[in-house]
Amino acid sequence: MPTISVDKAELYKALGQEYTTEEFETLCFEFGIELDEDTSNIERPIVNGKQEPPQLKIEIPANRYDMLCFEGIALMLNVFREKTPFPNYRLVEPKNGKLETITVHPDTAKNLARQRTLVAIGTHDLDTIQGPFTYEALPPKYIKFAPLNQTTVMSAEELMQHYENDKHLGRYLHIIRDKPVYPVIYDSQRRISLNTTNVFIEMTGTDRTKLEIVNNIIVAMFSQYCAEPFTIEPVQIVSDHNGETRQTPNISPRKAEAEIDYINNCCGLSESPESICKLLQKMCLSATPSTSDKNILDVSIPPTRADVLHQCDIMEDVAIGYGFNNLPRTSPNKSSTIAQPLLVNKLGDIVRMEAAMAGWSEVMPLILCSHDENFAWLNRKDDGTTAVRLANPKTAEYQIVRTSLLPGLLKTVRENKKHSVPIKVFEVSDVAFKDLSLERKSRNERHFAAAWYDRVLLMLKTAFLTNEEGLEARKGLNYEVREDHTKVDGYWIEEINEETFFQGHAAAIFLRVDGKAVRIGEFGILHPTVLEKFELRYPVSTLEINLEVFL
Amino acid sequence: MDGLTVSELEAAVGDKNVVKVGQGKAFKSKWIAKGKEGRLIASQQLQVIQKTSSHPDPKVITDLKKRKLVKMQKITSFKIHKGPKFALEIVKEETDLTADMLASGAWKTAAFKPYNFKSLGADQNAGALHPLNKVRHEFRQIFFEMGFEEMPTNRYVETGFWNFDALFVPQQHPARDLQDTFYISDPKTADKPHAESQDDKGDYESYWENVQEVHQDASQKGPDGRPPPARYFSIDRVFRNETVDATHLAEFHQVEGVIADYGLSLGGLMEFMEIFFNKMGIEDLRFKPAYNPYTEPSMEIFSFHKGLNKLVEIGNSGMFRPEMLESMGLPKDMRVFGWGLSLERPTMIKYKVS
Numbered sequence: 001m002p003t004i005s006v007d008k009a010e011l012y013k014a015l016g017q018e019y020t021t022e023e024f025e026t027l028c029f030e031f032g033i034e035l036d037e038d039t040s041n042i043e044r045p046i047v048n049g050k051q052e053p054p055q056l057k058i059e060i061p062a063n064r065y066d067m068l069c070f071e072g073i074a075l076m077l078n079v080f081r082e083k084t085p086f087p088n089y090r091l092v093e094p095k096n097g098k099l100e101t102i103t104v105h106p107d108t109a110k111n112l113a114r115q116r117t118l119v120a121i122g123t124h125d126l127d128t129i130q131g132p133f134t135y136e137a138l139p140p141k142y143i144k145f146a147p148l149n150q151t152t153v154m155s156a157e158e159l160m161q162h163y164e165n166d167k168h169l170g171r172y173l174h175i176i177r178d179k180p181v182y183p184v185i186y187d188s189q190r191r192i193s194l195n196t197t198n199v200f201i202e203m204t205g206t207d208r209t210k211l212e213i214v215n216n217i218i219v220a221m222f223s224q225y226c227a228e229p230f231t232i233e234p235v236q237i238v239s240d241h242n243g244e245t246r247q248t249p250n251i252s253p254r255k256a257e258a259e260i261d262y263i264n265n266c267c268g269l270s271e272s273p274e275s276i277c278k279l280l281q282k283m284c285l286s287a288t289p290s291t292s293d294k295n296i297l298d299v300s301i302p303p304t305r306a307d308v309l310h311q312c313d314i315m316e317d318v319a320i321g322y323g324f325n326n327l328p329r330t331s332p333n334k335s336s337t338i339a340q341p342l343l344v345n346k347l348g349d350i351v352r353m354e355a356a357m358a359g360w361s362e363v364m365p366l367i368l369c370s371h372d373e374n375f376a377w378l379n380r381k382d383d384g385t386t387a388v389r390l391a392n393p394k395t396a397e398y399q400i401v402r403t404s405l406l407p408g409l410l411k412t413v414r415e416n417k418k419h420s421v422p423i424k425v426f427e428v429s430d431v432a433f434k435d436l437s438l439e440r441k442s443r444n445e446r447h448f449a450a451a452w453y454d455r456v457l458l459m460l461k462t463a464f465l466t467n468e469e470g471l472e473a474r475k476g477l478n479y480e481v482r483e484d485h486t487k488v489d490g491y492w493i494e495e496i497n498e499e500t501f502f503q504g505h506a507a508a509i510f511l512r513v514d515g516k517a518v519r520i521g522e523f524g525i526l527h528p529t530v531l532e533k534f535e536l537r538y539p540v541s542t543l544e545i546n547l548e549v550f551l
Numbered sequence: 552m553d554g555l556t557v558s559e560l561e562a563a564v565g566d567k568n569v570v571k572v573g574q575g576k577a578f579k580s581k582w583i584a585k586g587k588e589g590r591l592i593a594s595q596q597l598q599v600i601q602k603t604s605s606h607p608d609p610k611v612i613t614d615l616k617k618r619k620l621v622k623m624q625k626i627t628s629f630k631i632h633k634g635p636k637f638a639l640e641i642v643k644e645e646t647d648l649t650a651d652m653l654a655s656g657a658w659k660t661a662a663f664k665p666y667n668f669k670s671l672g673a674d675q676n677a678g679a680l681h682p683l684n685k686v687r688h689e690f691r692q693i694f695f696e697m698g699f700e701e702m703p704t705n706r707y708v709e710t711g712f713w714n715f716d717a718l719f720v721p722q723q724h725p726a727r728d729l730q731d732t733f734y735i736s737d738p739k740t741a742d743k744p745h746a747e748s749q750d751d752k753g754d755y756e757s758y759w760e761n762v763q764e765v766h767q768d769a770s771q772k773g774p775d776g777r778p779p780p781a782r783y784f785s786i787d788r789v790f791r792n793e794t795v796d797a798t799h800l801a802e803f804h805q806v807e808g809v810i811a812d813y814g815l816s817l818g819g820l821m822e823f824m825e826i827f828f829n830k831m832g833i834e835d836l837r838f839k840p841a842y843n844p845y846t847e848p849s850m851e852i853f854s855f856h857k858g859l860n861k862l863v864e865i866g867n868s869g870m871f872r873p874e875m876l877e878s879m880g881l882p883k884d885m886r887v888f889g890w891g892l893s894l895e896r897p898t899m900i901k902y903k904v905s
Contacts, residue, residue: 029862032840061842266870266886268816307842312873316840316848319817324838324850329822335780335812339695342703349688356678364681366802367707367788388708391736394794398801401707424678432707442708442735 002062003036006070008054014074016083024056030323031080033067034059065213066304071221079284080321086284087230089220089251089303135204200235215249216303253286253300258311260295266312267319268328273297279321285314343551344446348428351448351547360426360450365408367430368398373407377533379499380404388432388442401432401442405449406500406542410534413453421538422454428547447521449544453536491520502527511549521545683804686898687786690806693830694784699808704785708735778881780812786894804894815886817848817870824852824868824890831897833865846889847872866892 012018019027021038028035040054058073066072078084140156154162201218205211219232226232234247264270271279273289276297280287284305290296301308308314319327356362368390375382387400402408405427413423430444496508506524510517523543531540561570615621644664645652652658691701786806795801810823825836833854841851846869853862868890876887 029837029839032842034839063842265814266816268818310847310873312847312870319848320840324817324821324840324848327816327818327821329825330816330819331822337698337700337780337782339698340700341691341695342701344703344705345691345701352680352684356680359676359678361679362681362684364683368790368801389736392792393801394792395801420674422676430705430707440706440708442706444705444707446705 002068003057003059004068004070004073005055005057006073008038008040008056011056011070011074014070015077015081027077027081028058030320030325031077032061032320033064033073063307065306066217066220068217069221071224072217072304075224076284080282082282086281086286086302087220087224089223089230089232091234091247091249091251092228092231093233133202212249213306216251216306219249219251220302220304249303251303253302254308256299256301256308256311256314257290258287258297258299258314260289260297262311263297263315263318266315267322268330269322271318271322276318279318280314282321283317285317287314344548347547347550348446348448352426352428355426355428355448355450360424363409363412363425363427364429365405365412365427367402367408367432368393369400369402369407370397371399373411374400374402374404378404378406378530379527386433388434403431403433405429405431405447405544406451409449409451409542410530410536410540413451413540414534414536417535417537422452424450424452426450446547447544448547449542451540451542453538453540496522496524498522500527500530501525509545513549518549520549682902683894683898686901687804687806687894689831690786690894691784693827694808696830697782697827699782699784702783702785704787707788707790778811778885780810782808782810784808805891806894807889807891809887809889811881811885811887813884813886815870815888817850820868820870820888821850824866828852828854828865836865837862841867841869843867843869845872845875846870852890852892865896866890 021035021040024038025035035056036059037057038054039052039057044052044054046052060067060073064072064076067076075084075087079086140160142155199222201215201222203211203215203218205214220230223230223232232249232251234249236247237245239245260273260276263276273294277287277289280297280299284302285308286300286302287297290298297314299314308317352362371382371387374380374387386403389400390398393399409425409427412425416423426449428446428448431447432442432444434441435443491509491511493507493509495504496506497503498506500506501522501524506522508519508522511520512518521544524541526540526542531537561567564570564573612621616623642662645661646664648658652661694701784807786804788802789805790802792801808827810820821836821838824838825834828834828836835855837853837855838850839853841849843849849867849869851864852866852868854865855861856863868888871887871889873883876885877883881887
């Protein structure tokens, strides 16, 4: 959400009222913008020898491009407060009867690749430049001119170098730097001064819709200062190669329709078409009841309201005009629905309770971790089929999504080494695996893991057994688990030899599901090299099982 | 003390010259004075001290102390008399009641040491649940009380289609930037519906999950042949590509609810929000118009915080755009409302973590 700074005194003058900070805050709140800061009472920077006058910093929502400047904010608030009518922007012919033209060179269009860039806007003093203009695409070494505020003529390549360290332009250079040709509009350039009486506005970009929106808003904002306010002279764009010769800007209002009962229904109101039209006027939308259909309003959307796309936007504006907090409240229960928890969460909660009651502390480590923490440090190999890798992490440690809860537990113990032993921690949470058979190519799996850090070596079997008893006590899941591998639903333990664990001190847990033996997890004393990697001084025994087999 | 004659003194010391010098000095310092029959007697002051172990004039005492003629000696004396509990033997005090005492009846006559209630208790080695999960549990209860079904949002990896496109987020929306979303390098691309999209790390908003469920509901028909009303919620981890520092995490939790019904109105929804938040002790809500790509209208929910004496944002909400819902196959008059808040802020407020 962009924050715009406006001069406080100027704004209040434009609004015609001296607000207290609270009153202005309330006005902003009702309209939908937010007063971030009023700098009247704080230290302000010195500009040109004088302290900067008090500013109001206002946060504007991302969809209101028309409010990104002082003029827009003042205008919208005045219309909302019904102090001024919404301007009627119109195109007029230039005095000499001749439209300025700009010709698009055929190669320009096809050489600009599709990517996300800004719209580049140029504003020029019309009296000091000479049309007709051409819009061309040329290799950089053929483009030569003296840039703004400079006197030496440079080629475009030299310009790139010149501006590389410029704090304003430097970061935009990459947009066209590597392209074979650069777009350029030809004529000499002068900067706008306060003496400028005629402004020529041109912009280039890669998205036509965005270009036209920006163009409309810029001309609308500039035009309020015209001798005849809100008048704009169009420019003819000559584009014969694709048959799109046209006049811009096109500031004619868009027409839309809105259903009256939809509006009333959504807002919980029963307003007449006329009063709805009045409310829309406060939001710069001009509406009249349709003559052909009693339920329809014909709405005319000005060029500055590019955010209105659908009748729901119109409905929102009616609600804002009325005041959200003034809308009538009704009982929310239209129908009854039945609550239902997710089975894996219910199971997870049972295990969490049992573990906490057994004396373990729940921890919540991060899900993203480094590759080493998940594999090398646990003496496990990555065969490339398990872990989901991140492409663009800002923080270097976040390389993969964890496939085991152990790294998190061990890191937690490491960060709490100064705590007295024993440290008993557990976590019931998801890990993620690649799974190419699914739409999203990956899946989550709910695991339970625990770690015991102490001087004395203790197998977690006791803890595990406690948990098994807890699992037996599940409600709603008819599953009895007992240590007996002959029974249909029995579980049992078998010794394993894996690098993560100290030799001879680890075992895997098997469960008989549907008659088949399924390995659901393992536990044991960690190998000393693992302890070394995680900087742990005392022996640690860990347990990790996959809970989803119990669902 | 009758004193000594000069000749007796000379005899005692043994040296005439010493006696002469000494005599002179002693007279000067007033140690001795000429007494009866010319005998030298020790100074009166010293005599007083010898007799009474003190001198009435404190200045004299300091003076003599300086001249190293007297030394202070401290004598401590005690006065002892028999107390009420006088006994010739020491009685052992018991600290705790024991099973043996109970059995033998010794507790009736034993003396007990007074209990120190101010000492810290013994460490219980108790287990504990994580505060975030405790608050999550509370939210789940509130949702269940209002008839919500929990949605399976346990998918960390989500496709660009579902995470953004289906939520009507514009293709150039900053949220899709590499700066804000985690993209996955392996596995690289997802299946249809959008074969070209790269997977991105789930749940920048998990609204889609709930809406997807509503969408799946659309295929079920209620008694009148239309999708039935539904209420869904989920509380799960979401990710944001952020540089981690003291106040920013790349992972956090979101609590989200979705209500789908026919004829929902904004006023009814605001009332619903009041009830929902009242259940956790937050009252007096005000709603502010806001913007989300996928909701229109959107409302930010504020509550007046008495401690800070200002409005504090507690959540975000809105009615889903028809463009989104109709492409999911939901009927035109079905309104879907969603709202969400983070788990971390209420937890920090509740447990007073700053």
